[in-house]
Amino acid sequence: MRPTGWQKTFEKANVSEEHFRMLVDTIPALVWSARPDGSAEFLNQRWLDYTGLSAEQALGWGWTAAIHPEDRHALIDYWRSILASGQPGEFEAQMRRFDGEYRWFLFRGMPLRDATGAIVKWCGTNADIDDRKRAEIDLRRVLDSIPGLVATNTPTGETELVNRQMAQYFGRTLEELKGWRTLDAVHPDDLPFVVSTIEAWMRSPGATSPFEFDLRLRRDDGIYRWFHLRALPERKPDGSVVRWYHLLTDIEERRRAEEAIRASELDLRLTVNSIPALVNILTASGEIEFTNQPLLDYFGRTLEELRGWAGSDVIHPDDLPAVMAAWKHSVETGSPFDLQHRLRRADGLYRWFHGRILPLRDQDDRIMRWYSVLTDIDDLKHAEEKARHSEAFLIEAQRLSRTGGWMHDLASGTVVTWPEGSSEMLHVYGAEPGEDTSSPEFWFNRIHPEDRQRVLETFTRCEVEKTEYRADYRIVLPDGTVKHQHSVGHPILNGAGELVQFVGTAMDTTEQWRADEALRQTQSRLAQAAQIATVAELSASIAHEVNQPLAAVVANAHACLRWLSAEPPNLAKAVESAERIVRDGKDAGDVVRRIRALFSRAETERVALNVNELIGEVVHLLEREVAKRHVSVATHFARDLPPVIGDRVQLQQLALNLLLNAIESMDSVLDRPRTIDIHSKRRSGNAALIEIRDSGAGLQDPDRAFEAFFSTKENGMGMGLAICRSIIEEHNGELWASSSEGSGTTFSFTLPLQTGTAP
Amino acid sequence: MNGESVVVFVVDDDPRVREALSDLLSSMGLRVVVFGAARDFLDYEKPDAPACLVLDLELPDISGLELQRELAANGPPIVFITGHGDVRSSVRAMKAGAIEFLSKPFGDEELLRAIEAAVALDRAARQKRSELVELQRHYDLLTPREREVLPFVVSGFLNKQTAAGLGTSEITIGVHRGQIMRKMAARSLAELVRMADKFGVAKPE
Numbered sequence: 001m002r003p004t005g006w007q008k009t010f011e012k013a014n015v016s017e018e019h020f021r022m023l024v025d026t027i028p029a030l031v032w033s034a035r036p037d038g039s040a041e042f043l044n045q046r047w048l049d050y051t052g053l054s055a056e057q058a059l060g061w062g063w064t065a066a067i068h069p070e071d072r073h074a075l076i077d078y079w080r081s082i083l084a085s086g087q088p089g090e091f092e093a094q095m096r097r098f099d100g101e102y103r104w105f106l107f108r109g110m111p112l113r114d115a116t117g118a119i120v121k122w123c124g125t126n127a128d129i130d131d132r133k134r135a136e137i138d139l140r141r142v143l144d145s146i147p148g149l150v151a152t153n154t155p156t157g158e159t160e161l162v163n164r165q166m167a168q169y170f171g172r173t174l175e176e177l178k179g180w181r182t183l184d185a186v187h188p189d190d191l192p193f194v195v196s197t198i199e200a201w202m203r204s205p206g207a208t209s210p211f212e213f214d215l216r217l218r219r220d221d222g223i224y225r226w227f228h229l230r231a232l233p234e235r236k237p238d239g240s241v242v243r244w245y246h247l248l249t250d251i252e253e254r255r256r257a258e259e260a261i262r263a264s265e266l267d268l269r270l271t272v273n274s275i276p277a278l279v280n281i282l283t284a285s286g287e288i289e290f291t292n293q294p295l296l297d298y299f300g301r302t303l304e305e306l307r308g309w310a311g312s313d314v315i316h317p318d319d320l321p322a323v324m325a326a327w328k329h330s331v332e333t334g335s336p337f338d339l340q341h342r343l344r345r346a347d348g349l350y351r352w353f354h355g356r357i358l359p360l361r362d363q364d365d366r367i368m369r370w371y372s373v374l375t376d377i378d379d380l381k382h383a384e385e386k387a388r389h390s391e392a393f394l395i396e397a398q399r400l401s402r403t404g405g406w407m408h409d410l411a412s413g414t415v416v417t418w419p420e421g422s423s424e425m426l427h428v429y430g431a432e433p434g435e436d437t438s439s440p441e442f443w444f445n446r447i448h449p450e451d452r453q454r455v456l457e458t459f460t461r462c463e464v465e466k467t468e469y470r471a472d473y474r475i476v477l478p479d480g481t482v483k484h485q486h487s488v489g490h491p492i493l494n495g496a497g498e499l500v501q502f503v504g505t506a507m508d509t510t511e512q513w514r515a516d517e518a519l520r521q522t523q524s525r526l527a528q529a530a531q532i533a534t535v536a537e538l539s540a541s542i543a544h545e546v547n548q549p550l551a552a553v554v555a556n557a558h559a560c561l562r563w564l565s566a567e568p569p570n571l572a573k574a575v576e577s578a579e580r581i582v583r584d585g586k587d588a589g590d591v592v593r594r595i596r597a598l599f600s601r602a603e604t605e606r607v608a609l610n611v612n613e614l615i616g617e618v619v620h621l622l623e624r625e626v627a628k629r630h631v632s633v634a635t636h637f638a639r640d641l642p643p644v645i646g647d648r649v650q651l652q653q654l655a656l657n658l659l660l661n662a663i664e665s666m667d668s669v670l671d672r673p674r675t676i677d678i679h680s681k682r683r684s685g686n687a688a689l690i691e692i693r694d695s696g697a698g699l700q701d702p703d704r705a706f707e708a709f710f711s712t713k714e715n716g717m718g719m720g721l722a723i724c725r726s727i728i729e730e731h732n733g734e735l736w737a738s739s740s741e742g743s744g745t746t747f748s749f750t751l752p753l754q755t756g757t758a759p
Numbered sequence: 760m761n762g763e764s765v766v767v768f769v770v771d772d773d774p775r776v777r778e779a780l781s782d783l784l785s786s787m788g789l790r791v792v793v794f795g796a797a798r799d800f801l802d803y804e805k806p807d808a809p810a811c812l813v814l815d816l817e818l819p820d821i822s823g824l825e826l827q828r829e830l831a832a833n834g835p836p837i838v839f840i841t842g843h844g845d846v847r848s849s850v851r852a853m854k855a856g857a858i859e860f861l862s863k864p865f866g867d868e869e870l871l872r873a874i875e876a877a878v879a880l881d882r883a884a885r886q887k888r889s890e891l892v893e894l895q896r897h898y899d900l901l902t903p904r905e906r907e908v909l910p911f912v913v914s915g916f917l918n919k920q921t922a923a924g925l926g927t928s929e930i931t932i933g934v935h936r937g938q939i940m941r942k943m944a945a946r947s948l949a950e951l952v953r954m955a956d957k958f959g960v961a962k963p964e
Contacts, residue, residue: 548773552779558867566786577782
């Protein structure tokens with residue numbers, strides 16, 4: 001190469017080029033010169049030694065090959081920019097050493113100008129700054145690895161250094177951050193506090209301890225996050241601040257957690273105060289540490305009053321021993337306390353509480369605290385009591401009334417008994433323990449085969465019509481026992497009016513049915529007894545009825561004999577006597593026949609009877625009784641009355657009873673004729689109506705007259721009319737009495753006419 | 760039956776019985792008068808003859824027992840007849856002096872025996888009644904003083920004792936005594952005592 005430029009320069013400077021070259025090459029620095037276009041003109045020996053390039057390789061633009069590819073373009077760009085500007089400049093870039101290692105260099109370039117000011121060449125040095133640069137990079141790495149935003153400031157507030165986190169957070173480059181007042185990013189709400197804190201700190205110069213506070217800073221995306229600022233000043237020996245070191249730690253999460261804890265604490269307190277229970281926390285020794293408001297309200301005391309309070313004065317005296325024993329046990333064994341007891345309220349009223357006290361233990365299992373919760377169960381207790389009572393009552397009532405509850409759910413097709421598990425239903429229907437009774441079949445199959453179809457039809461009809469279900473039927477248990485049931489069900493409709501289920505009860509009416517049966521039998525026996533009683537009562541009359549003609553017959557017979565045995569025999573007289581014998585004997589026979597008809601115990605039979613005739617016979621039978629008591633009997637029979645269907649003997653007895661009754665009712669009548677009027681007529685509804693009207697004293701209570709053992713007679717059994725009614729009922733007729741006091745009583749009864757006789 | 764005209768009254772409300780008994784008693788040669796009711800019998804003018812009453816216990820107006828009570832000693836002896844055979848009524852009737860209590864039907868001998876007994880009783884009663892009437896007639900002849908003396912005499916007092924008791928002389932008493940014996944038609948003191956007994960003379964005080 002020919003350094004003609006240099007030559008001229010050094011010639012002017014009176015320095016030989018050789019001398020200059022030696023000088024430049026001995027400088028322990030990399031020195032170079034370049035033409036105004038930027039191409040290398042000269043590189044000193046050290047430069048060439050460092051890079052390991054030959055002068056031929058490096059001159060011109062060859063030197064750029066030694067620049068680290070990362071920095072090459074930036075360097076060239078920068079180089080061109082200062083070439084253009086003509087201003088000195090410097091640039092940091094890595095340059096390859098001969099051995100391939102890159103080191104950091106500070107490139108500095110300055111223009112050399114001639115007398116006219118035109119740039120004749122550029123001179124420059126490359127200073128090795130690798131150690132510093134690496135230290136700086138290390139520092140930055142350290143700074144970047146700090147979990148926080150780091151910045152250093154000059155005392156005037158100019159930002160010197162920021163770590164990457166900071167740049168990232170604020171979304172600015174270091175250059176942008178330099179000269180940027182961080183206060184811009186402080187949350188407006190925190191700004192006054194931050195400013196006043198900084199000012200306060202400024203007013204106390206000399207402080208060496210860091211100052212710290214929390215503040216919110218706006219992130220690049222506009223979101224504020226909480227930071228903890230820790231600022232430490234670096235001071236000169238004279239105390240003036242050289243630099244500020246700032247560490248901003250992101251405490252958003254912690255802050256939120258704290259916030260959450262505060263909120264939850266508040267929540268907890270609110271919760272504890274709002275739960276309808278008395279809460280307190282006791283120390284390990286049992287002293288009250290905390291109570292919620294309800295507890296204070298309940299006892300009407302303050303927390304201070306409650307401290308060191310044993311509480312024993314508010315526990316119901318009856319419960320105190322048990323509470324003390326349980327608490328003592330808990331304290332001794334560390335086991336939870338769980339007891340129901342009564343506590344006196346501020347107004348003196350005792351209420352039931354469920355007390356639970358749990359121990360809180362530390363890692364070593366030592367009890368640190370006791371948490372006590374007293375739940376007011378007074379209403380519950382009463383309700384429970386009530387429920388228990390009502391359930392007990394229900395069960396007892398079911399048992400006593402032999403009534404079981406059932407619920408037939410139509411949607412699921414299942415049957416449930418209630419109350420569950422104790423339903424009388426299971427007992428009555430003979431369900432085995434554990435047997436599946438949920439299917440309707442179980443229940444329907446229990447029904448007596450003769451009744452089953454009818455009950456099923458009834459149920460189906462009620463299901464379709466959504467009406468009340470009601471059925472009487474028999475059930476047959478597996479052991480053959482037959483029981484009578486009276487079952488009723490109420491349809492339950494949903495909002496849409498659809499039938500959802502039947503809820504009902506089934507009552508075991510077996511006993512009732514038996515009682516009814518027994519009553520029927522008793523009634524029939526009573527009827528017989530009463531018949532016998534009537535017989536006894538009538539026996540005198542009856543005997544008279546028979547004996548009267550017999551006496552006549554016997555007397556006539558004796559007379560006849562005497563007339564025949566007289567001397568001479570009086571035949572005419574004897575014939576007269578004999579004729580009377582025949583007549584009276586026939587009379588006696590008639591009487592006997594009537595009595596036999598009346599009292600023969602033939603089985604009840606239904607035959608067509610002429611009711612007029614039948615009553616007429618009874619009237620005839622009573623003729624003597626009637627005459628004896630001065631009663632006149634008039635019959636008004638409807639001639640065209642069709643026959644009725646009935647039992648002759650029973651209906652005769654009915655008529656006899658009613659007539660005797662009528663006769664006796666007039667015993668006390670002295671001021672008017674004693675009359676009995678008997679009417680028979682046809683009544684609408686295809687029945688015969690018979691009325692027996694007397695002129696007696698009348699009945700005070702005609703309806704009661706038919707009750708058994710009701711009698712207005714001093715010696716009456718009170719059975720007569722009851723029997724009459726049962727006879728009439730057996731005949732599907734009706735019997736009633738109407739009476740007005742003082743003007744007699746009318747007994748009326750109806751009997752169905754023989755079918756087919758309707759006109 | 761003796762020749763004396765005996766009357767049998769029959770009260771029965773049953774015409775058949777009345778007819779039959781009337782016929783039967785007639786065939787026995789007895790005079791019979793029948794009544795359908797007690798009132799008719801009471802109203803009937805009865806002849807002065809030994810009689811008996813065949814009475815039905817059950818009568819429509821006045822019952823047999825009521826009639827018996829009403830008649831008491833003045834009526835003829837009663838033979839009750841009844842169609843009931845009622846024990847209680849029969850006891851009451853017998854206690855009240857009924858001769859017999861016959862249950863219908865009864866035989867002619869039964870009836871006849873009862874009627875005879877009743878008639879005999881009535882005859883005796885009638886006898887007693889006529890004796891008393893006779894005695895009364897004699898007694899009515901006595902002066903008041905003689906009626907005073909009579910109890911002493913029949914009680915066996917001596918004349919002297921009687922005179923002392925009545926404050927008079929023994930001779931006066933002797934005269935009264937003779938008058939009494941004569942007026943009373945007593946043949947002996949013993950007869951007078953019997954008469955006084957029948958008549959019911961009170962003992963002296």
